[in-house]
Amino acid sequence: MPVKYKIFLFFGLLFIYLLCINFFTPLYADDYGRSLALTGLGQLWHEVTKTYFAWGGRLAVYFFTFLFLWKNTAALYVFNLLNSLCLVFLIYLIFLHAYAKQLQNFADLIRLFIIFNLVWFLPTAIGEVSFWKTGAIGYLWVLTANLALLYPWMRLILDKVNVVSSHRLISILLFLASLIVGTCLENVSAAISAFFIGSMVYLKYQQRRIPPWAYYVSIGYVIGTILLIIAPGNFHRIATISQEYSRFYQLAYLTFRIVVRLLPFAGVFGVIVVILRTAKIPITPMQWKRFGLFMGLAGLAAYAMMGIPHAVWFNGRNAFASDIFAIVALASLLPTQITTSMKRLVFLILLPLCLLDMANVFIFYHTRFVEDQMRRAAVAENLSRNNKNIDLPTIAPSGINAWLAKFSAYRLFYRDLESDPKCWINQSMAQYYHVSSVRINSELRN
Numbered sequence: 053m054p055v056k057y058k059i060f061l062f063f064g065l066l067f068i069y070l071l072c073i074n075f076f077t078p079l080y081a082d083d084y085g086r087s088l089a090l091t092g093l094g095q096l097w098h099e100v101t102k103t104y105f106a107w108g109g110r111l112a113v114y115f116f117t118f119l120f121l122w123k124n125t126a127a128l129y130v131f132n133l134l135n136s137l138c139l140v141f142l143i144y145l146i147f148l149h150a151y152a153k154q155l156q157n158f159a160d161l162i163r164l165f166i167i168f169n170l171v172w173f174l175p176t177a178i179g180e181v182s183f184w185k186t187g188a189i190g191y192l193w194v195l196t197a198n199l200a201l202l203y204p205w206m207r208l209i210l211d212k213v214n215v216v217s218s219h220r221l222i223s224i225l226l227f228l229a230s231l232i233v234g235t236c237l238e239n240v241s242a243a244i245s246a247f248f249i250g251s252m253v254y255l256k257y258q259q260r261r262i263p264p265w266a267y268y269v270s271i272g273y274v275i276g277t278i279l280l281i282i283a284p285g286n287f288h289r290i291a292t293i294s295q296e297y298s299r300f301y302q303l304a305y306l307t308f309r310i311v312v313r314l315l316p317f318a319g320v321f322g323v324i325v326v327i328l329r330t331a332k333i334p335i336t337p338m339q340w341k342r343f344g345l346f347m348g349l350a351g352l353a354a355y356a357m358m359g360i361p362h363a364v365w366f367n368g369r370n371a372f373a374s375d376i377f378a379i380v381a382l383a384s385l386l387p388t389q390i391t392t393s394m395k396r397l398v399f400l401i402l403l404p405l406c407l408l409d410m411a412n413v414f415i416f417y418h419t420r421f422v423e424d425q426m427r428r429a430a431v432a433e434n435l436s437r438n439n440k441n442i443d444l445p446t447i448a449p450s451g452i453n454a455w456l457a458k459f460s461a462y463r464l465f466y467r468d469l470e471s472d473p474k475c476w477i478n479q480s481m482a483q484y485y486h487v488s489s490v491r492i493n494s495e496l497r498n
Contacts, residue, residue: 074132076417078424082186084480087121109283111235113190145199150383170379177368179464194236216265223265227272234276240373241277243352309366331391342384350377443493
């Protein structure tokens with residue numbers, strides 16, 4: 053089979069698998085609160101602006117969340133399709149950034165598979181940022197869009213190649229896209245804005261010509277970032293957060309959390325170095341430049357968390373941007389030819405481990421889907437009896453075995469409802485079903 057067909061087969065099978073997972077992933081937590089029976093786009097925009105003034109500045113994220121969680125429409129099915137494509141596209145973008153080339157041969161396919169494993173295993177909460185509806189739009193989509201915007205910049209800075217047309221319409225479209233993407237995620241927008249400004253200064257210092265689109269992208273993105281940061285909702289939310297720690301303590305503890313977060317990445321870096329030294333393959337200066345640039349972006353995105361009053365937590369979705377930038381950095385060091393060590397790593401370790409974990413994830417989400425259908429039926433039965441204070445059975449973590457089940461519940465971001473109906477997750481679900489209260493009852497069984 054020609055290599056290009058193998059590449060298409062890889063992407064096709066991955067997309068089908070992800071589509072199944074997205075279909076099986078039920079609504080959870082914030083999803084219920086954002087799933088509204090809207091009367092039209094006017095009400096949707098009203099909800100977006102209301103959230104902007106009351107909660108936070110992520111305009112584009114709120115818009116797409118309300119749009120794709122639009123109750124009693126086919127929007128959720130469209131989301132499942134787009135979200136599956138988005139993760140596939142993210143992996144492809146990481147490859148483009150790491151190697152500045154298209155997929156061409158079997159060695160590229162091997163590196164693509166390694167990239168998928170890095171994305172699948174290194175983030176601490178892949179389910180939170182990739183399958184949870186609200187989380188996927190707010191993190192997976194945002195990081196994918198940012199990597200797409202960064203690609204022409206990286207080619208311009210590192211490879212001295214302009215890959216964007218000089219047509220004015222293209223520049224205007226990039227300005228609008230940058231403006232939208234800049235409004236999405238605080239620490240990422242701050243980091244990328246700093247990168248764009250620093251890149252402009254660097255290119256000016258190098259006396260290199262800056263193409264018009266670069267100005268449009270930089271200005272649009274910075275304006276979007278400003279709109280994101282100055283949102284009235286940010287200040288309302290900050291006012292509710294107690295400042296328990298000094299800024300010095302926050303900086304020190306954030307640094308500690310970043311170092312801890314880097315440990316698995318350091319392990320992967322060590323494996324790559326061993327593979328290269330065993331095969332006597334040197335790391336080129338361009339690889340080191342690409343590695344350093346993306347590790348710098350990872351650090352910028354991490355320390356941008358200092359802008360948040362409670363920036364003492366750096367894990368899960370908050371670390372996802374830094375995770376992805378660090379994965380690009382690691383991928384850029386992989387050798388262009390397939391070594392014996394790489395073959396052993398891929399076929400004896402990564403492939404079996406990946407298939408086993410993907411099977412476990414499939415079982416986990418399929419079980420969540422079945423239990424969610426049972427809960428929906430239980431709610432409908434209670435409503436038919438005019439009972440609006442509903443008790444539901446507990447959901448036990450599931451997987452290939454008990455240990456994996458407990459681990460999966462954390463990694464795939466699932467926590468059951470509380471026995472207290474006043475818990476905000478319970479209240480969101482009650483609002484979604486138009487009932488007075490919802491709680492779990494440990495005496496009930498599915």
